[in-house]
Amino acid sequence: MTKLNFVRRAALSAAVLGLAAGAAQAQDQKIKTKSSAGKTKTVVSTTGQSGVGITLSNLDRTVAPCDDFYRFANGNWMKNNPIPASETGWGGFNVLRNRNRDVVHGILEKVAADRTAKPGSNAQKVGDFYAAAMDSMAVERAGLKYLQPRLDKINAIQDVAGLQRYLADPKNYGKGWYGLGVGQDPKNSTQYAVQVRQGGLTLSDRDYYLKDDARSKTIRAAYRTYQINTFKLLGDDQATAERNADAVTRLETRMAKASRDRVALRDRDKNYNKMTVAQVAADYPNLDIPLRLKESGLSSAKDIIVGQPEFLKEANAMIKDEPLADQKQYLRFHLVEGVTSALPQAYVDESFRLSKVLTGAKVPQARWKRAFAATDNALGEAFGQIYVDQDFSPAAKAKAKLMVENMRQAYAERIQATEWMSAATKAEALKKLNAFVVKIGYPDKWKDYSKLSISRESALNNLFAVSEFNTMDNLSKFGQPVDRTVWGMTPPTVNAYYNASLNEIVFPAGILQSPFYDPKADDAVNYGGIGAVIGHEMTHGFDDQGRKVDSEGNLRDWWTKEDGEKFMAKADVVGKQYDAFMPLDSVHVNGKLTMGENLADLGGLTIAYAAFMKTPQAKAGKIIDGFTPEQRFFLSWAQIWRINQRPETTRQLVQTDPHSPGQFRTIGPLQNFPEFHKAFGCKDGDKMVRPVSNRAKIW
Structure with a gap:
């Protein structure tokens, strides 16, 4: 299962797609800036209508967009948002995760306080699991009794x-x-x-x-x-x-x-x-x-x-x-x-001391946040039903589905227009694209926890019970028909994934919110955010490993030999580009480890831009807050990746995470993207412009 894991991706209806087309005419101004190469370029500014979705205060206008677009889009935010002591990094994903956790926190506290829940019900299990995890005095009294x-x-x-x-x-x-x-x-x-x-x-x-x-x-x-x-x-x-x-x-x-x-x-x-x-x-x-x-x-x-x-x-x-x-x-x-996590505090303290060295975190997270994480892992679909009832509507699910289909159509057109791919391989690629199963928001069939017993007696015994339940649930699948309704993430999760064996793309309710998707925002913002996310997950079906799996989810080489070689030559260009990125002194991104995610970022942005250009907003070309529709698209892309991260965490993730650091997820694709260069007037020699001979293009 390939995840988006931004750190470790929403929706628009046809009506919303057309909202920005009626924006008031803006009065343009021209601001001239200089790049590090000494070249003058023009950036559009305006006193026209104000939009939503792009946070203008995040921008650092002392940085030329053609020098470092990540800093241009996020520099002031980075200066004004230090990392909380309990966190290893702080960015747009963390803000949304915190927002979702606050919603879930209220749900969990309410369920835990209700002692009238029917024994064996999901409400009883969720309430008792969370209550036991929060009861630090009971954990201390128990000591090693249950261990x-x-x-x-x-x-x-x-x-x-x-x-x-x-x-x-x-x-x-x-x-x-x-x-x-x-x-x-x-x-x-x-x-x-x-x-x-x-x-x-x-x-x-x-x-x-x-x-x-x-x-x-x-x-x-x-x-x-x-x-x-x-x-x-x-x-x-x-x-x-x-x-x-x-x-x-x-x-x-x-x-x-x-x-x-x-x-x-x-x-x-x-x-x-x-x-x-x-x-x-x-x-x-x-x-x-x-x-x-x-x-x-x-x-x-x-x-x-x-x-x-x-x-x-x-x-x-x-x-x-x-x-x-x-x-x-x-x-x-x-x-x-x-x-x-379910043992006395002395054990927790020792574990955190190791975590401090690994991640640089200064203090442990609040107990309720750790208890929520444990409950989400154990019973995520049980309280997930309550979460989506409160925080995600069927209408939002329908809108997201529509946007996915817009992206699927744009992807099909890009495949058909690809010059380096033969007709035979294109046919297989389109077959796979059309076979993508789309899961949005929450499962249509919820997980059955009837065989799991949970009580308030012991948080530790609850962990053991969950482990045994999950193990036996997994083993019981053998010999049964493949269950294609299962989800690999819970509804509040701020993430998305592609599952190759099921040939599916999955978007939990947790990510279908700002900054990825905002129903009040213009198309540029939503296509630059959730649109690129959708395209990212679709592209995983065609990255260096996803391409090995066919439309039915089977590991099978459906490429002609020549097309496969052409693809890998193009992928190698991307790998070498990311090998050169250096988030810390002497610490390089591993282009081979991050290959799949880098290809998905490049493909996702490409497809999202192609889909966006079909919208009324893109065709009208009207300016909002001083930026053209194209510029707002790219700003949205950059702002979802904003993050401050501790150096210890960065070192750990560069070694272990298949995703590149946020700044390179932003600029890596854009340096290859002529449409971005045109939107911001970037010229040859600017840092955000790769030489044509070293430029990556796949779709």
Whole structure:
């Protein structure tokens, strides 16, 4: 599933599309500015009608738009919006997420206060889960009471056979030596398959264990301190805690060395290795995967899709030759670190100390925000129904659907007009585009939580119950018809995604709001915001990995050899462009890791602009707040990416996140975009203008 994850995308009706066309005639003024290249350009200003959607106070007019459009559009906002102490960054996404959280906060407080909810109802479960998460005194009183039986279970392991039985039980919590689950077969999207993949690490990237740069060493030192102090909280003395921490790190480092890096994990072809269960059992006997299948209710499986065979080979060896005592400490530590949020404050404090080093956050988030995040993760579709009733109308859903169809039509025209693609490949591309399933706002079929039991007794037990419910829900899909109604995000989420196996684009209600979509704003604002978002998700179906999947969601090469080579040559141009971007001194964006998102940004903006140019506003060309319709489109694009970010977080995201930093998501596509250059009078030699020989264009 490819997400927009702006940091980590709304709608217009036909009536709204025409509103800006009747704007009062503006009186133009001309303002001359100079670029860093010393060239004079003209930017349109006006005293005409004032619009909404573009925040003029965000602009830094001391920066020429052709020098740094990101700063021009957002500079004053960045100066006036320091990062709150509890945040790792602050931008347009954070503002909207906070707004949505405030709405949900009111819902959760109301539901938690209502003790009359019917037992077993969604309201009872949501209220009790949130109330238990908020009850810090009960968490402190409980201490390790609800954790101890699980710690005892790990301590009771006596031999490799006992370890295998523990790992095979789907009800046990915490990281193991690998991940196993059920998902669509990438080469047969009509069927579910058992899938096995690498896993087992605590730190967010394998390279943190392996690199010897100063930053990686600092992170490893902080991680070791966190491990030692966690073991001491569990009752170990200093020497024992140090020994156990070193054992866990040694095991994880061994796993890291066998793990594929993030670039390799993007390759759909190389991560598809179908093997028979008999072959898996023979190749990795120490994992005893047949036992795991039996305990998981998957004994009827004949095949397994192995993501990274070399990792399983190493995991198989580790179970045999690593000391059992060390492996038990690994399980013990991961049981604890996975449920820190529901443990006494001392555990939370230790976890946050590590987070400070990783992200630069100064203070923890408020408890209610953490409780909301846990509730959203556990029961997001249960309270999501209340959220959309209060905050998202059926009319808004219908408007968003219309805009998606406008974008689909614009995309089809761009595909048909593409000069480098053959007729055969165009036909397949159009077939896939027309087959896109569109999900907007909230599910048509809500998730059934009837088998999940939640109470106010223990926040920790609730986490365990949710984990078991989700695991069993996933495993129960095997052998069943593929459920095409499922959602991968909850309604309040400020994000969007493309799911290749379902060939669908999904836009939760949470993102269908300002700054992405504003029903009061002109078309330029909405197409530059949510329009580009919609185009982004559509383009994921045709990025360097999405293009490997056909209209039915199957991993299949539907390109002619020549067209595929032409596409990758064009994609490589984009990769090299982003490789050169440097958000911090000596820290470069990884063009290969961010390839899919960069292509989606470029494609999304291209399609959104093409769709916008069909609107009455674009055709009328009237000025609002001193900017032409085209200029407002590009300003909207830039302002959705505004963000201030801590350097620690930036370093972490550049290493781990497939998305480029916000400033480069803004300027990267625009430097390739002749329409932008024309809109702002940019000339050759300006920083926002790439030489034609180095310019990227795909759609």
